[in-house]
Amino acid sequence: MNKSQPPPPTLADKYSGVPSRLTLIAQTAKDQLYSHKTVPESSLRRHNVRLPPDTTQAAFDAALAALKKNLGKENVVLNDKPLVDGWYLEHPNTHDAFHLVDQEDLVSSAVAYPASTVEVQTIVKWANEYAIPIYPISMGRNVGYGGSAPRVPGSVVVDLGRRMNKILNIDAENASCVVEPGSVFGNAIDRGVGYTPMGDHFANHCGMEVVLPNGELLRTGMGALPGKNEVDNPTWQSFQPAYGPYSDGIFSQSNFGIVCQMGFFLMRETGHQSYMITFPRDEDFPEIVETIRPLAQKGILGNIPQLRHVAQELNVTGLPKSHWYAGSSPLPRQLIRQHASKLPCGDCSWIFYGTQYGNTASIETQLTIIKSAFSRIQGSKFFLPSDLPADHYIHSRALVCSGVPILRELDWLNWKPNAAHLFFSPITPTHASDAQVVHDINVHLHAKYGFDLFPTLCVSGREMHYITNIIYDRSSNDEKRRAAALMRELIVATASEGYGEYRTHLLFADQVARTYSWGNNALMRFNETIKDALDPNGILAPGRNGIWPKKYRGKGWELLGESVEKAVGGGTISPKL
Template identity: 50%
Template structure:
């Protein structure tokens, strides 16, 4: 595909494509696509490629294996990755590699892609992988951008794209506010289906910043949204899973034949096994129950700005008791002004002076604040986006408490939404916190040409001292590597995630090198201070898993025991979340420190 063709293809829409955009967001998505390609200089390397053959199988046998797979699944549902790697963009992303790769684009790359149409097809693929000893890597929709996208950890794995053909909403129950979905159902798709059934005013779907991702994929990776139902893993109820040897299990009440409470009660009887299928490589989730949020009877967004970096600590001390008591009700965001400016979607060159024109010279605070002063929100350092739920008299009671508490910070300003233009970021947060998927996030990727991003995501208590430590840690390491600093705190009920997005030019080797080194240093330094990542990019999974080293790495060893018992031939997503099966362990596959190559030194023989 040429650059021109890639840039001008129509944005896919629902229901024509399971991965499409709702019609109400089409204009916004089309405009966003245009700005993405306006800033793209990275060429499409228009050359034919041989499919990458995974270690442990010769090319001749691999081609025979693919013929065998075609016989089982259908030739039209097996695609060999022998064409130029096209990066696409959010709505038209690749399922063969990471469109925002921090390494060489040929590192985390699939050999082929298979498209199952049923759980039984998934079983067949898993059994095929055990027969031929080919690593497989399942994705739901592949939109886990910033953490590796659709790329497999082991080079040459066959990607199982579950979403393209397994995208049914199997049930929506308006009485108990639940649903049952397959991997190809996006937050956009579920929201649209609620509308078709006349249920959007009755129940809400909690959505992350962008609604194009898979509900199953986001949930099993323990992603978050922004209503009181923002902890997606906590809101799931029951899984159907294909194990690495081909058996099917259902967890929770789904294990009871004819169960009428699969989506209503998550635990069932006996050990609660769902957790081992989140952030792991122990099984392939093909169905999942999920709870939906009742319409609270009204909602009202609010935004406050705070003037000084030093306001962070006292602000967190105010936020914590309000959040725990649920006066502050939703998973809200506290964003730094630098990211707020970048979220306007303009390139960095729109704001810096000639003295900082080099990408290796960070933009100055003076330049950022000068840009902020020209916006409708006005100059600030921190912006808090929240929402209150319930009837007017309930909201007014809670909002009065919030207003009084926030105004204890000198210079605090409450923003009047009526003064803001309709494309202001505030209104995207307003939609998302009301269960309406939007398409505003990632505009900050336009900060750099060919903008990619990779995320630092530590978790901490909601305390001023912890927020300050993490902020200073990130700021100092960013200064060391001369990278612009984009921090935002997502405040949960008793913890908060600091999400730092490092934006880099995907066609600039030096920028990618500095971005990865910065991220590695932040992970190690945060761990030394007691802060662990809650999710991470493929390239850092071994490093992050190693930080959870209590009792000589007992947790990692436990995970390895589970892996070997459930996946004796190590065929399912080897290396995902730092978990390697016995055929890979001890052969140099782990990526830590300065290691740039994702491959190790061979694979062990068949185990069973």
């Protein structure tokens, strides 16, 4: 395709646009990504607007007219236009941009744009009145897990990012803030992991304002205590649990409410130093993990560091797989070695990326301890950013670890034409034996299904997020089926060894939820009890994270076994009702 693409929208143009300082970088990233596209931006839709389940056209038209009257017709948009997948900075809020099943399967009927908590309450009450499922998103950019797509086709997406994107308060002395969803806190609610010492975003939140599925408003933590003279309680962003049961957790990775405001602790500005350590052999993996654990437990490692396989060094250059290898099978290990030997990292197997924080003397002391610990692994090499070329990934990593967002991580999407990806994200203890089991499963199954393995381990003192990125060509039904089969078997194989995913793509939510089956599925029965109590009409994001309301439960909506593979290339994820 033409390499010269229309410029990405800036924040001045669109709420989901790019900051002005990144416009040139975004343009380059877009041009590079689109140069590998072989499919058109959109194709003629085969179906009309996808209606919500059990809803006639007349009933839907009447319901949408009522919603437009409440929100303004410009703030309720029918999803009847061509479905454009776009890319990360111009992603759709109507469907899954990285569609694994049919593009028109995980699709909304309309999109609503509330401007306030009161308008969110209005939408929720409307959904109950007209029995229409709604699916809230903050920005919908979590494209490796399903993006903006509703789990139940025909749901109305509630896009909180366009008009609810304000920073409501910053308390510099307290180092805290209160923000709306578009500012963005979706990653925190999904319990995503970041790069800095405060990379556990949900652990660093403090207080929520939540619209419940019946339209009532709830404040958690100290926010439940009214402030003097009708202002917010001054301790709302200072103390997390407050009095009684700590309820915040039930609103993360769930469909129990819509979070409209959220408080966060902030990190004070300080010095920082990023670095990279390479290790020469694949079999160094267990010793690397054993070295990381005590350093992390003692608080010596400054941030949530990452351990990556050297294959990622090829991938993050932004060059396509065809640049490195003419075949269609996974890159042979020896070929990866040959190419790596010509890169700044050299012929190695594992790369550890870390960042230390504090004043100069403190950082030097920390690095001395870290160098000493890792030097026990024969052949390890230590690099500072100044030791590496200006175009090496470490410079972008140093920026993001200092709190400056970057776009470099998008470059790996150039690996395949029409690239899309899935994340497989199990948790293991920070023990060599556990990590090795999960890694070996990934090595075996990626080879079985013909995908390159790109593991990134986000490591802390007691647990590791083993995140692997399955990159596939979304124009190929064969690759989609293999990617779905790989995900299915990875979930089964790791769960059978006692390791579960901490989050997953919405198509695999039912399967992952079923793996947490201790006590005759006690956890799911508990979640369903809460769901039915809070959402008796089943209108709020049915099926999100495998939690189905009574209205849908046991009626064929769950996706288990080979359901996803069978839906690729002409099937459907919806039951025959």
